[in-house]
Amino acid sequence: MSTLFLAHPEPDGTLAKSALEALSATIQLAASLETPFCVGLVGENPGPAANSIAGCGAARILTVSGAQFSQARYATDAAAAEALCRATAATLVTTPATSRWNRVLPGVAHRLGGHADSHVTGLTVAAGQPSISRWFYRQRMEAVFTRSTRPWLLALEGGIAPVAAVSNRQAQVTAPIENITLTLPATRTQVTGFEAPASDQQTIRPDADLLFVTGAGWTKKQADGKVKAAEAGALILDFLRLSRSSLGSTKSLVDLGGEGQSVLPFLSHLNQIGQTGSTPRHAKGLATCCHGEEPHTVGWRFIGERRAISMDANCGWARGKADILYVADAFAVMAEVNALLAT
Amino acid sequence: MYQIIVCGSLVPDPLQTLEPITGPAGPALRNEMMLPASLDPWARHALYEAANLATIHPGSKVWLVSLGPKAKLQQVMMTIAQKVPFELIALDGPTGGFTDAAETAAALADAISAIPGLDLSKVLLFGGWESASRGAGATMQIVGERLSITEQFQGVDSLTIGDDGSLRIMERVEGGQHQVSVCNAPPAVIGWATGNLPEPSNNPRVGMSNMRGIMAALQTIKPAPVGTGDITFTSVALPTQTRTTRIIKDIPPAQIAADIVAWIKGG
Ligand SMILES: Cc1cc2nc3c(=O)[nH]c(=O)nc-3n(C[C@H](O)[C@H](O)[C@H](O)COP(=O)(O)OP(=O)(O)OC[C@H]3O[C@@H](n4cnc5c(N)ncnc54)[C@H](O)[C@@H]3O)c2cc1C
Numbered sequence: 266m267s268t269l270f271l272a273h274p275e276p277d278g279t280l281a282k283s284a285l286e287a288l289s290a291t292i293q294l295a296a297s298l299e300t301p302f303c304v305g306l307v308g309e310n311p312g313p314a315a316n317s318i319a320g321c322g323a324a325r326i327l328t329v330s331g332a333q334f335s336q337a338r339y340a341t342d343a344a345a346a347e348a349l350c351r352a353t354a355a356t357l358v359t360t361p362a363t364s365r366w367n368r369v370l371p372g373v374a375h376r377l378g379g380h381a382d383s384h385v386t387g388l389t390v391a392a393g394q395p396s397i398s399r400w401f402y403r404q405r406m407e408a409v410f411t412r413s414t415r416p417w418l419l420a421l422e423g424g425i426a427p428v429a430a431v432s433n434r435q436a437q438v439t440a441p442i443e444n445i446t447l448t449l450p451a452t453r454t455q456v457t458g459f460e461a462p463a464s465d466q467q468t469i470r471p472d473a474d475l476l477f478v479t480g481a482g483w484t485k486k487q488a489d490g491k492v493k494a495a496e497a498g499a500l501i502l503d504f505l506r507l508s509r510s511s512l513g514s515t516k517s518l519v520d521l522g523g524e525g526q527s528v529l530p531f532l533s534h535l536n537q538i539g540q541t542g543s544t545p546r547h548a549k550g551l552a553t554c555c556h557g558e559e560p561h562t563v564g565w566r567f568i569g570e571r572r573a574i575s576m577d578a579n580c581g582w583a584r585g586k587a588d589i590l591y592v593a594d595a596f597a598v599m600a601e602v603n604a605l606l607a608t
Numbered sequence: 609m610y611q612i613i614v615c616g617s618l619v620p621d622p623l624q625t626l627e628p629i630t631g632p633a634g635p636a637l638r639n640e641m642m643l644p645a646s647l648d649p650w651a652r653h654a655l656y657e658a659a660n661l662a663t664i665h666p667g668s669k670v671w672l673v674s675l676g677p678k679a680k681l682q683q684v685m686m687t688i689a690q691k692v693p694f695e696l697i698a699l700d701g702p703t704g705g706f707t708d709a710a711e712t713a714a715a716l717a718d719a720i721s722a723i724p725g726l727d728l729s730k731v732l733l734f735g736g737w738e739s740a741s742r743g744a745g746a747t748m749q750i751v752g753e754r755l756s757i758t759e760q761f762q763g764v765d766s767l768t769i770g771d772d773g774s775l776r777i778m779e780r781v782e783g784g785q786h787q788v789s790v791c792n793a794p795p796a797v798i799g800w801a802t803g804n805l806p807e808p809s810n811n812p813r814v815g816m817s818n819m820r821g822i823m824a825a826l827q828t829i830k831p832a833p834v835g836t837g838d839i840t841f842t843s844v845a846l847p848t849q850t851r852t853t854r855i856i857k858d859i860p861p862a863q864i865a866a867d868i869v870a871w872i873k874g875g
Pocket residue numbers: 479480481482483485487514515516517518537538539540541542543553554555556557558559560561562574575576577580593594595596622649
């Protein structure tokens with residue numbers, strides 16, 4: 266049995282935190298299985314990234330390089346991953362669960378006659394057999410299982426192992442770096458760029474400690490009978506600026522935007538947390554003007570400490586979903602919070 | 609003119625309580641057959657986007673390929689048929705989240721290959737980028753591979769077709785960004801996220817014309833007994849962690865704010 270860890274450098278040539286976490290998990294996995302592991306890197310120029318982890322203990326470090334591999338594109342990424350898996354005859358393949366690997370892994374597994382599992386949140390070994398944990402029904406139940414077919418390709422979620430053990434060993438270069446050349450697959454796709462809000466309007470910050478969630482209550486008629494969307498927008502943006510938190514939202518609130526009502530222009534479906542939104546990882550989460558219904562709160566599965574501010578003492582948060590529920594007017598509380606943070 | 613094929617599974621209504629049990633074929637949900645079902649949310653977006661595209665490009669046709677228990681397909685089609693025109697290709701098999709994506713993909717790919725007059729050069733293969741049951745984001749890629757379609761996109765929020773027939777696609781990537789790609793022509797696999805379209809209102813006329821085809825598809829439905837493949841489940845469990853919520857009320861906003869700020873700033 267041998268394990269291959271696949272990663273791609275970021276545009277600046279380094280490996281992202283999620284890649285170093287997944288590498289760390291792979292090192293632990295290989296140690297538990299008492300088998301060697303290899304590293305495969307795909308990118309335009311993966312050499313510096315390969316050097317940065319050359320002391321990680323890998324038996325071999327392989328790269329697929331060239332301008333075509335700078336783009337996160339199915340045809341080329343799948344071909345590169347397939348070539349690396351074949352070159353190492355890997356039976357287990359691990360990757361960080363980036364959008365780039367998630368896009369190709371199941372297809373690569375199919376080509377190799379194996380299987381792929383995504384969103385892996387735990388890896389264990391018992392009696393020489395690896396098992397994984399992952400959630401089903403959008404974070405509502407967790408399963409532990411193994412597969413008999415190899416290769417078995419696993420996209421590992423962030424936070425399942427620490428980063429440090431790997432990056433500390435940068436200096437001890439051991440494995441030589443082998444570059445694999447492959448016949449380029451035909452592709453009819455060009456990645457032309459990225460679209461993102463201007464950096465001062467970027468509200469999604471995966472590395473933030475705090476997730477700040479806004480609910481439809483911000484746009485509802487308040488005690489004085491008035492809708493205060495402009496005031497809500499200012500309070501929310503001020504809080505994001507002062508706290509550097511990441512902005513999440515309920516579906517009800519982002520859907521309002523699509524229906525042309527008076528809402529918060531900086532919110533999009535990308536902010537939506539929950540069953541049909543995202544399931545981010547943050548140490549803390551603060552929900553405001555949100556009812557805490559199950560399709561929303563399943564998206565909080567990987568949020569550590571949870572607090573909520575709602576006018577409704579019987580909302581979903583009160584039923585074991587938050588550690589603390591403040592029954593209060595979020596407009597008043599957040600104005601005070603911002604004043605305190607500004608001092 | 610496109611052949612737009614939408615793959616969509618059935619999932620339990622998200623407001624239902626779900627409880628795992630061990631069934632004869634592996635893990636299952638308690639009262640699975642009794643739970644009200646709906647078309648998977650992201651697949652639903654895919655279907656609406658498909659219908660919209662077919663309207664913009666006259667002569668295009670939309671198929672909905674769905675593998676699920678016949679009785680549930682019948683129930684879900686009653687509502688979904690009211691929304692947009694499509695032809696149903698139905699496969700009778702288990703729809704739960706514990707079945708293996710590769711087996712489902714094989715059954716879907718076979719059903720798609722059997723579409724009379726299928727012309728790959730016109731095919732846009734749509735689906736949700738992940739299901740609300742297995743949540744794996746694997747089925748569409750494998751269907752694509754089986755049909756030799758290697759232009760694939762996942763987490764798509766926008767597809768626009770240029771005058772030259774090229775596809776401009778926006779996919780969700782990390783950090784709230786979209787990656788923009790241009791693919792020169794079909795075929796392509798598009799795993800949809802939310803897209804940009806609201807839910808269409810019910811249209812009884814569309815419902816009537818869809819229903820004829822749907823009834824025929826259900827009458828001639830083929831079995832697709834997909835299973836859990838090579839998986840051995842050790843456990844399936846609801847999260848054990850239950851929080852004891854402390855409810856704080858009747859205290860001034862300034863005091864709550866001080867509490868929250870201390871919490872945010874503390875380690
Ligand atoms: C198929 C499907 C998928 C879904 N997926 C998702 C999903 O991914 N994510 C998601 O979020 N939802 C999802 N939902 C919707 C979900 O069921 C809820 O409808 C939604 O989360 C409710 O949003 P909300 O809490 O913002 O709004 P509401 O239910 O309207 O709650 C607003 C809350 O704000 C409070 N409030 C009002 N004013 C104030 C104030 N001044 N101060 C404090 N509190 C105030 C009110 O007391 C109330 O509790 C889904 C539903 C379905 C059917």
